Amino acid sequence: MLIARSTQEAHLYMDLHACECGATEFAREHRLEERDGALVAVYEGACPQCGRVRSFAFVMTDELPPAPPAFGGAEPSGIIDPGEFLWVADQVGTDAGLRLLNVPPAGQREHRPGMEYALAAVDEVLKFLPEGADSIPEERFTSERGRELYRKDPTRFSRVWLLDNQARKRRILAGVDRFSPPEGV
Numbered sequence: 001m002l003i004a005r006s007t008q009e010a011h012l013y014m015d016l017h018a019c020e021c022g023a024t025e026f027a028r029e030h031r032l033e034e035r036d037g038a039l040v041a042v043y044e045g046a047c048p049q050c051g052r053v054r055s056f057a058f059v060m061t062d063e064l065p066p067a068p069p070a071f072g073g074a075e076p077s078g079i080i081d082p083g084e085f086l087w088v089a090d091q092v093g094t095d096a097g098l099r100l101l102n103v104p105p106a107g108q109r110e111h112r113p114g115m116e117y118a119l120a121a122v123d124e125v126l127k128f129l130p131e132g133a134d135s136i137p138e139e140r141f142t143s144e145r146g147r148e149l150y151r152k153d154p155t156r157f158s159r160v161w162l163l164d165n166q167a168r169k170r171r172i173l174a175g176v177d178r179f180s181p182p183e184g185v
Contacts, residue, residue: 005072006065023049083146093118105179
């Protein structure tokens with residue numbers, strides 16, 4: 001069974017695993033069950049494209065989940081690989097970055113959550129980096145998407161590149177906070 005560290009991670013896993021017809025989104029109904037003494041989050045819903053019932057069950061870890069947009073605690077995910085997290089960071093970060101560039105500074109606060117999400121995904125990639133290693137080992141990539149991203153450019157999974165990516169996203173968020181502070185600040 002799939003083990004999720006948070007509901008955020010469970011939702012991302014479902015988003016990354018398309019229906020047989022290729023659709024990725026579906027209206028999810030959620031319920032909690034106890035199975036063999038473990039808390040299980042069950043998500044079900046019909047695919048809007050083909051009508052198939054999609055169902056996912058996740059054993060939730062005992063660890064208190066972090067606040068969103070974080071996906072989990074100190075340990076790396078067991079259900080989403082580093083390539084998938086970097087792909088998400090790329091997609092969401094690019095979208096958020098373009099939106100930030102196309103609004104006046106005072107309106108950037110509205111697009112901050114997208115960049116926070118992208119940063120949280122990069123933070124997850126870094127959890128796959130063994131202590132003292134210069135890059136994430138190839139065997140840590142378990143999904144087709146992750147392996148493909150790694151094959152295209154393994155340097156993107158080096159410690160230096162990942163820390164630079166993380167720092168860049170933090171600078172962007174700091175800029176948003178400086179030029180578009182939250183209401184009342």
